[in-house]
Amino acid sequence: MIIGRHKFSMSITEKDIACLKELNSDSEFRKMGSMILAKHAEHVCFDKDDFRIEEGKSRSFASYIVLDMICRKCVMENVDIEEAYPALEESKGELLIICVSKQRTCLSEYKRFSTREISFDGTSTESLEAENVLDKDDENVKDLIRRYGIEVNETLSHHVLRLMERHSNLEAARVSFVRSTKTGxxxxxxxxxxxxxxxxxxxxxxxxxxVSLQHPKTYRTFKTDVREGYFTTCLNEATLRHQELAMGCSIGEKGVNACGTLGPLVEFVKNGDMGFLTVRHLFEPITKPDNHIQGTEVVQPSDGDVISPSSSSDDRICGIVVTSNVGGETDAALIRIYPDRIPQRGKFISVDEDDLNFAGFRSNHQLTFDDGATTDARTLTTEDMATRRIIKIGSATGLTKGTLSTTDGAVRERAKEMMYDYNGRRYPIIINNLLCVDSYYTKIFCQKGDSGSAVFLVEDDANNSLKCIGMVIGNIENDCAGVITPIQNILSVLQNKCGEKLRLKEFKFEKMQG
Incomplete structure (x- = not known):
């Protein structure tokens, strides 16, 4: 086989041939071709000349494959580069190798291609600035949300998966009621x-x-606003031990420092066992098959949160993973609680009085969630300000309040570990049908350590009753929008995988006589 200036022999299996014949698109053919070639051309040093030779051939996919192989080697040879991919500069049309890193590498050229460094930590603040200038208490903004909120979310829902498939650099998509332009x-x-x-x-x-997207039925078009930002999960290290587990406390995999949050309490309907929900990405790597993490022991608090290094993780084990799922519409794991850590009611961790006041509660209010009530966030409207009464309690930021803006968003969640099977990109998992909650300027809705936090609608009643709408899986960096998986999707997917009916736990108490 000859590619560019290089000649080498390779064998291809009947299975590979069958796979190639079944492919329906050029992008799928490119991916499969690169995966096959990577096995045989790992030691071939392709460069810009090889690309130019293949680019000049009619209907040749080898030019794409050469670029993929060059980017793969770029990542493997440079420890500070997390991803690399070929891209054209919109204004100049120059083909570059884009190197994504967390610290500068000073790599200006690779295999005779000019490089451009961008950083996961260095994206712009334009999105945060745009959202902060929007006054959601303004009557014109309220009217805008009332008139177009449902329609624009339906438009996003219709197009988002196709956009994710066609644009590998699309990190996340959501709805906003302010669009940034060159003039303001x-x-x-x-x-x-x-x-x-x-x-x-x-x-x-x-x-x-x-530049715009059209509603599938009404044909109204909504403009797009391209901003710099990306999705990141909210894992961290955080806090105290709770003998009776409380929602919002720190949890983690035994022997691993990463920290998430204990989310909604659930009941296994058939036998009455109790469990809780958290995020699947707490149990790394996310590329591991879900059945391989079944039986994984969970500790509370997480190993990364223990003040005393001598503290035994065995004393902190609170349950085991029953099932989990990442991809499609969920990033969630179901944990069965061990008998000695079962809570007697739906309590939360302690929260700050100022946070209680800001969220609309009395400073002496004791937050509980005993009735297991849920509501579908996609039905919330601005008529009674329901979209403004969204809260969560997490191990990192405690109680925070936000505003629901998007009901059908999507993100590209990357594996933490590097998987360069055929190119220079990290393994991506697309999650859709997501809610987005905007932060108030006084406190960000969720940060690292809050993954798994239960998210609630606060009812406009005398008791400020809570209804669960979902669970935090991460946020959009430099935007401060929390990304939420709807609770209905979580329960549906997990109970299908474990074969047991699930519901949020309802604590029943005997009424006092007299």
């Missing part, structure tokens, strides 16, 4: 925000982002 901000209509790491960089072989 436009509040006249809602828009669909598309997040990427480099606005002027277009991955080789892909199209520009669409």
């Amino acid at each position: 901000y436009d509040y006249s209509e809602p828009c669909i925000v598309l997040y990427c790491l480099g606005k002027t960089l277009v991955p080789y072989g892909e199209d520009l982002f669409p």
Whole structure:
């Protein structure tokens, strides 16, 4: 086989041939071809000349494969580079190797291609600035949300998976009621925000982002707003031991420092056992098959949160993983609680009085969630300000309040570990049908350590009753929007996987006589 200036022999199995014949798109053929070639050309040093040779051939996919192999080697040879991919500069049309890193590498050229460094930690603040100038108490903004909120979310839901498939640099998508422009901000209509790491960089072989998206039935169009930002999970290290488990406390996998949050309490309907929900990405790697983490022991608090290094993790074990799922519409894990850690009611960790006041509670109010009530967030409206009464309690930031803006968003969740099977990108998992909750400027809705936090609607009644709408899986960096998996999706997926009916735990108490 000859690619560029290199000649080498390779064998291809009947299984590989059958797979190639079944492919329906150029992108699928490119991916499969790169995976097959990677096995045989690992020691071949392709460069820009090889790419130019293949680019000049009619209907040749080898040019894509050469670029994929170059990017793969770039990552493998440079420890500070987390991802690499080929892209065109929108204004100049120059083909570059984009190197994504967390610290500068000073790599200006690779295999005779110019490189461009971008950082997961160095994206712009334009999205945060845009959202902060929006006054959601303004009557014009309220009217805008009432008139177009449902329609713009339906538009996003219709297009988002196709956008994720066609644009490998699309990090997340959500709805906003302010659009950033070259001359300022436009509040006249809602828009669909598309997040990427480099606005002027277009991955080789892909199209520009669409400038507008059309509703599938009403045919109303909504403009897009391309902003720099990306999705990140909210894992961290945090806090105290709770003999009776409380929602919002720190949990983690035994022997691992990563910390998440204990989420909604659940009941196994058939036998009455109690469990809780948290995120699947707490149990790394997320690429491991879900059945391989069944039986994993969970500790509270997490190993990373223990003040005393001599503290035994065996004394902190609180349960085991029953089942889990990441991808599609969920990032969730179901934990069965051990008998000695079962709570007697739906308590939360202690929260700050100022946070209680800001969220609309009395400073002496004791938050509990005893009735297991839920509601579908997609049905919430602005008529009674329901979208403004969203709270969560997490191990990192405690009680926070936010505003529901998006009911059908999507994100690209990356594996923490590197998987360069055929190119220079990390393994991505797309999660859709997500809620997005905007932060108030006084306190960010969720941060690292809050993954798994239960999210609630606070009812407008005398008791400020809570109804669970979902669970935090992460946030959009430089935007401060929390990303939430709807509770209905979580329960549906997990009970199908474990074969047991699940519901949020309802604590029943005997009424006092007299």
